[in-house]
Amino acid sequence: MGLREEAMGCVRLTVTGTVQGVGFRAYVRDEARRLFITGWVRNRANGSVEVLACGPETALEALTERIAKGPAGAQVMGLEREMADEGRVPESFLVRYDEI
Numbered sequence: 001m002g003l004r005e006e007a008m009g010c011v012r013l014t015v016t017g018t019v020q021g022v023g024f025r026a027y028v029r030d031e032a033r034r035l036f037i038t039g040w041v042r043n044r045a046n047g048s049v050e051v052l053a054c055g056p057e058t059a060l061e062a063l064t065e066r067i068a069k070g071p072a073g074a075q076v077m078g079l080e081r082e083m084a085d086e087g088r089v090p091e092s093f094l095v096r097y098d099e100i
Contacts, residue, residue: 010039010054012084015067017077019049025095027071028063032093035059039089042096054089 015024020043028041028051037055044050053063070076 006056006058008055009057009060010052010084010089011060011064012082013051013053013064013067014044014080015049015051015070015076015078016047017070018073018075019070020047022073023071024049024074027074028067029093029095031066032063035063037063038091038093040094040096043099045099052084052089053093054084 025041025043028049032039032041032053035055037053037059039052039054041049041051051067053060055063064079064081068076068079
């Protein structure tokens with residue numbers, strides 16, 4: 001099945017470990033853009049990082065694998081993934097600065 005025929009979807013990822021202060025959001029943004037995924041990434045007040053990613057399922061799987069590895073300096077200890085039903089998704093992939 002080609003990208004045009006593949007089902008599109010959105011996932012919400014919560015990443016825990018050493019994922020703040022190590023360039024994690026920029027890494028996720030760059031990897032998502034390479035995969036033509038839209039959405040956003042932001043830090044959470046509890047030290048985790050939250051990601052909303054929308055695109056073809058194969059691209060979402062690839063992004064999830066890349067996030068699990070993380071950039072140099074990061075140490076991913078946990079990764080939760082759930083399907084998301086987002087009505088309003090950015091046209092590109094953004095770093096959000098509204099920490100929750």
